[in-house]
Amino acid sequence: MNASAAYLSSLFDLSDQQAYLAWRERKLTEAPRRAADLVVEIEDIGRLSEAEHGAILQRVRRCNMAVYQEAPKPGRDDKAAVQAFARAFGLERLDANVLADEDGITPLAVHREGSRARYIPYTERPIAWHTDGYYNTLPERAVRSVLLHCVNPAAAGGANRLMDYEILYIRLRDEDPAHIAALMRPDAMTIPPNAEEGLERQATPGPVFFLDRGGNLCMRYTARARNVVWSDDPAVVAAAAAIRRLLDGPDELILQHRLAAGQGLIGNNVLHTREPFSDDPASPRLLYRARFYDRVAGS
């Protein structure tokens, strides 16, 4: 383990309170209190300037996410621009799924019929708190970052509530360090097997919080009770209940933002919801989503 990984790991070591408290103080001081603080104006996401790159990175360093807002680019290939933007932050290893396009980017739009209509992202229904790809196997397929680009918003609704998972970690550790120990257990949360054609997977047990090889904190979570089997260990049960309560808020560090056309969210797979929306078939909602095994470079 190199020095930076050793330092990062010490922050999340329950026996090293000193390093943690200094980090905690800085995180809470720097955390944005308003969604507007996340937003960076960008001329063209396909061709970032150094200053634009720096402004995005500064926000991701503070709170693991940023929102860009780009001038309208009629006729431009948005997916190619999204890929160029991702590459500028070292995001290259795409977690493609069977519903993604060939380039590994998933168009999210309402499907009223067909195979996608059965999946909640393709409906107008709300999606509860989660991190993306929580069902992936660890560590090789852990989703470390997500990019969401809005081509066209819904007629109404469809905002995201957002929370930096490091803030949730702090809230839990403040309440009871035993929550953290329980959530780092390798059997804390099991994703049941899926037998569906094209989406088959084995039961996937794993921790909620874990450290990657660089010592960075990662989180996998879903609040959808039917998608997950929690350990029946009383400490895990209590920690899972604490997460649900904390995410229900209120918390001044839970932000809400509705992506407008030309806006996008980049982040180290932060906790988020999707609020319900109503779609106008004459001007359908369309978002492009890309998930990566890479963390935002330099964050």
Ligand SMILES: [Fe+2]
């Ligand atoms: Fe998501």
